Amino acid sequence: MALVNLESVWKSYKKGRDRVEVLNDISFRVNSRDFVALMGPSGSGKTTMLNLIGGLDRPTSGVVTVNDLELSSLSSGKLARWRSESIGFVFQFYNLLPVLSARQNVELPLLLTKLGRRQRRKNAELALDIVGLSDRARHTPARLSGGQQQRVAIARAIVADPKILVCDEPTGDLDRTTAIEILRLLQILNQDHDKTIIMVTHDPKAAEFAKRTMLLDKGKLVSRLLQPDIEAEVEV
Amino acid sequence: MTTFGFLLKSMFRRKLLVTLSMLSLTTAFLLFILLRSVAVLFSGVVADVSDVRMQTSSKYAIIFLLPHRYGEEIASVDGVLDVTHASWFGGAFKEGDDSAMTFAVDPTTYFEVYDDYLISSEHLSAFVELRTAAVAPEAIMERYDLEVGQKVPVTSPIFPTSNGEPWTFDLVGTYRSKNESEADFLPFLFHFEYLKEAAGVSDVGWYTFTIDDPEQSAEIAQIIDSKFENTSDATKTMTESQAFRDFFAQMGDISLMMNGIIGAVFFTMLLLTANTMIHSYRQRIPDLAVLKTLGFSNAKVARFMLIESLLFCTTSAAVGIGFATLALHGIGPFLPSGFVLTVTGPTLIWGAFIAVGLGLVIGLVPAISASRLVIVNALHTR
Numbered sequence: 001m002a003l004v005n006l007e008s009v010w011k012s013y014k015k016g017r018d019r020v021e022v023l024n025d026i027s028f029r030v031n032s033r034d035f036v037a038l039m040g041p042s043g044s045g046k047t048t049m050l051n052l053i054g055g056l057d058r059p060t061s062g063v064v065t066v067n068d069l070e071l072s073s074l075s076s077g078k079l080a081r082w083r084s085e086s087i088g089f090v091f092q093f094y095n096l097l098p099v100l101s102a103r104q105n106v107e108l109p110l111l112l113t114k115l116g117r118r119q120r121r122k123n124a125e126l127a128l129d130i131v132g133l134s135d136r137a138r139h140t141p142a143r144l145s146g147g148q149q150q151r152v153a154i155a156r157a158i159v160a161d162p163k164i165l166v167c168d169e170p171t172g173d174l175d176r177t178t179a180i181e182i183l184r185l186l187q188i189l190n191q192d193h194d195k196t197i198i199m200v201t202h203d204p205k206a207a208e209f210a211k212r213t214m215l216l217d218k219g220k221l222v223s224r225l226l227q228p229d230i231e232a233e234v235e236v
Numbered sequence: 237m238t239t240f241g242f243l244l245k246s247m248f249r250r251k252l253l254v255t256l257s258m259l260s261l262t263t264a265f266l267l268f269i270l271l272r273s274v275a276v277l278f279s280g281v282v283a284d285v286s287d288v289r290m291q292t293s294s295k296y297a298i299i300f301l302l303p304h305r306y307g308e309e310i311a312s313v314d315g316v317l318d319v320t321h322a323s324w325f326g327g328a329f330k331e332g333d334d335s336a337m338t339f340a341v342d343p344t345t346y347f348e349v350y351d352d353y354l355i356s357s358e359h360l361s362a363f364v365e366l367r368t369a370a371v372a373p374e375a376i377m378e379r380y381d382l383e384v385g386q387k388v389p390v391t392s393p394i395f396p397t398s399n400g401e402p403w404t405f406d407l408v409g410t411y412r413s414k415n416e417s418e419a420d421f422l423p424f425l426f427h428f429e430y431l432k433e434a435a436g437v438s439d440v441g442w443y444t445f446t447i448d449d450p451e452q453s454a455e456i457a458q459i460i461d462s463k464f465e466n467t468s469d470a471t472k473t474m475t476e477s478q479a480f481r482d483f484f485a486q487m488g489d490i491s492l493m494m495n496g497i498i499g500a501v502f503f504t505m506l507l508l509t510a511n512t513m514i515h516s517y518r519q520r521i522p523d524l525a526v527l528k529t530l531g532f533s534n535a536k537v538a539r540f541m542l543i544e545s546l547l548f549c550t551t552s553a554a555v556g557i558g559f560a561t562l563a564l565h566g567i568g569p570f571l572p573s574g575f576v577l578t579v580t581g582p583t584l585i586w587g588a589f590i591a592v593g594l595g596l597v598i599g600l601v602p603a604i605s606a607s608r609l610v611i612v613n614a615l616h617t618r
Contacts, residue, residue: 051611051612054529056529056611056612057611057612076533076534077533077534077535080528080531080532080533080534080536081531081533082531083529083530083531084530084531084532085531089529089530091615095522095526095529095615097246097523097526098249098523099245099246099248099249100237100242100245103237104237104242104245107237108237108242108527108530109530109531111237111238111239111242112530112531112532117237117238120237121237156530
């Protein structure tokens with residue numbers, strides 16, 4: 001059973017008087033515990049697709065279903081609650097709040113839960129431990145390196161224990177060595193913690209860490225590639 | 237971390253900017269409390285003044301004296317009960333001090349007309365019997381550290397003695413008013429006869445009298461004033477509350493002035509604080525987008541902005557009111573006699589109302605904007 005299902009999804013934006021088609025009739029599925037890399041040139045619609053899966057945006061037409069829930073049917077309030085419970089977000093530029101420490105940033109999504117103060121703190125510390133940053137819990141983002149900030153962002157994404165992580169260029173702002181560390185961390189989350197990961201990337205090396213890769217071009221899904229060790233390619 | 241802790245941290249994101257803005261607002265509330273206290277002081281006195289007491293003074297100004305015989309003529313008017321008179325002495329109790337309210341009065345009739353002034357029969361008898369006697373209200377006793385039985389030297393720029401020495405009165409008693417708000421406006425009283433003999437003054441400052449029906453006050457005033465209309469000492473008669481209003485009006489419409497200043501201060505603060513909040517909101521658009529991404533609903537982020545704005549204004553108000561209370565306490569000893577400024581309950585309620593209102597008004601635009609923020613657009617503004 002697919003965890004994420006996109007059926008005939010179209011997305012267009014108004015730009016002045018023109019209408020820009022970003023996604024054209026996209027259909028694809030992501031199974032539970034999958035690790036999918038979305039690749040394609042700039043403007044191909046990768047981030048838009050990620051936003052639709054993450055419930056940050058709504059399709060112009062078509063259906064986005066996550067865990068049997070049709071996202072278009074949810075009100076904005078319900079969609080917000082669903083995001084807080086079901087999705088973890090990791091961004092290229094980390095998007096940590098500068099006034100909060102690493103632990104407080106990780107704790108932030110837990111303010112939406114019914115957990116008590118101590119439990120929130122404990123869960124945040126556990127998430128930081130998973131990403132290997134327990135010793136930096138009291139540091140603000142300004143005092144952390146790019147790689148450390150991205151680890152904090154990943155800890156924040158997993159702290160509420162969502163099934164799905166959507167990652168938008170998570171290594172785009174990092175050097176190669178740090179990028180590999182982050183990608184390995186995502187792999188561990190996928191393999192050992194059963195997280196389903198959908199990752200947008202420009203970088204073919206980064207995509208190699210995923211179980212499969214999807215190529216987008218001009219708003220269309222052009223191919224689905226299995227990773228080299230699986231050695232298969234499926235034309236769409 | 238609690239939600240409140242998070243809000244506090246967010247609010248002080250730009251510590252210097254927020255602190256300076258809060259200091260401005262604190263100053264506005266400090267001014268508000270000080271000015272309101274002055275306005276309340278004057279309006280409180282007028283509100284408590286009797287309407288069954290009327291006053292006849294010179295038509296032209298209270299500094300012009302009236303003939304002594306006017307007393308009998310006023311007493312002969314239908315509806316008039318008891319009549320007394322008083323004269324402004326302008327006494328100073330200490331060298332270099334401002335004049336305190338000091339009146340030369342007829343001790344036998346003064347406390348009959350001012351029956352809301354409470355004096356013991358023992359003190360009243362002593363006052364009536366001794367020509368150089370004086371009685372002082374509790375506020376003046378306290379202010380100048382006076383004691384019953386002592387001699388009180390008082391200088392007067394209006395009635396200086398021939399040898400330049402101060403007048404000396406025997407303080408034989410003290411009195412107070414039933415109306416608490418009047419406590420700081422009660423005069424030091426001494427015998428008119430003493431003034432008459434020592435300074436050769438036969439005319440009096442003004443007449444005060446009681447009437448049996450407040451409804452008839454306008455008619456009685458008209459009868460009395462018409463009696464003296466075509467003389468060199470024409471009069472103006474009115475109820476005591478109206479006389480108080482006129483007295484304060486000589487200094488300008490205090491309430492209007494105070495409210496005008498307060499209004500101008502808060503309007504300026506509204507613009508400045510709104511500017512700070514909107515600036516703060518714009519800087520935090522990416523952070524708000526992150527909050528929404530994490531699952532904070534539109535209503536929640538709007539609430540955050542409103543609470544932050546309310547917190548900003550109410551904290552500033554609380555600090556401002558605190559400083560104002562300390563300031564009023566501190567400046568009290570330097571104010572002229574009869575001026576005691578305090579922070580009243582209604583002033584505090586007004587302060588709280590303004591703080592909350594200001595918080596809601598300046599938080600409204602950021603709150604609405606935050607709730608309407610489109611996540612995918614806002615995330616790209618970082």
